[in-house]
Amino acid sequence: MALAQQNPTSEPQRVIIPNSHGEKLVGTLHESGTRGIVILCHGFQCSKDYKLILNLAVALENAKISSFRFDFSGNGESEGLFQFGNYWAEVDDLHAVAQHFRASKREISAIVGHSKGADVVLLYASKYSDIKTVVNLSGRYDMKAGIEERLGKDYMERIKKDGFIDVKGSGHFDFRVTEESLMDRLAINMHEACLHIDKECRVFTVHGSSDETIPVEDAFEFSKIIPNHKLHVIEGANHIFINHQSELSSVVVNFIEEALNQF
Structure with missing residues (x-):
């Protein structure tokens, strides 16, 4: 058409x-x-x-x-x-x-x-x-993959201890990963989503x-x-x-x- x-x-x-x-x-x-x-x-x-x-x-x-x-x-x-x-x-x-x-x-x-x-x-x-x-x-x-490469091997221990992780991003762009934002990503289930x-x-x-x-x-x-x-x-x-x-x-x-x- x-x-x-x-x-x-x-x-x-x-x-x-x-x-x-x-x-x-x-x-x-x-x-x-x-x-x-x-x-x-x-x-x-x-x-x-x-x-x-x-x-x-x-x-x-x-x-x-x-x-x-x-x-x-x-x-x-x-x-x-x-x-x-x-x-x-x-x-x-x-x-x-x-x-x-x-x-x-x-x-x-x-x-x-x-x-x-x-x-x-x-x-x-x-x-x-x-x-x-x-x-x-x-x-x-x-969605559970790739996090260690970005945040480090002990990311879960660090974020549970401090509540956040500061990351040196690309292009001199720094950002803070909070426990809430990390949990937000880990809660995403692409398999379940795609079934819908x-x-x-x-x-x-x-x-x-x-x-x-x-x-x-x-x-x-x-x-x-x-x-x-x-x-x-x-x-x-x-x-x-x-x-x-x-x-x-x-x-x-x-x-x-x-x-x-x-x-």
Whole structure:
């Protein structure tokens, strides 16, 4: 089904959307004149301007598909406090963004997330059934994994003792992991969440075979339990697809185009 035409513009537009807590979420709209819009979600300690996210927005724009990339609360230009866990809070941010565009008579064609953002879009699909195309890029299946590498071997003892752990993040960005935020992450059960994804929802997982942050085995676990699922492994690609941006953009755009053509 052909998508209704909006007013296309060649210049990206800055858009500010309040979340459920009244915090301003800042994003960039790439308008291609379509009623449908793809929402792009960044990963941990990243932003809407991360190269992978920006490249996807440009690729979608070249395919005449509108997209919106935004900063989750506490990240980038958006208001709020940065937190280690808060997966469900980011799901709420995504829902606020989706509702904003629906109020403007737009349709959400797909939600795309990378790394932590990938888990957010999957959790969104497990809670809501209003978006039928979901793209999971390098998402984590086992939420208990990867914490020791970031916080240290004795992280549980330290956080029980002090109530927090201060971490030296990437790009000289320091952050504090509280016991509450750690428990928030450990409470996330991706297996259980994926069992609640509607069978009509098309899920596309893309993962690099050489992912150094989240093993490619996680992608195969998603493939086992999500009913309407397609898996694409990019040989030799790392967690951020640094040398495989073209293939990543190509397979994601193709999947979204195929999904749009099914309507």
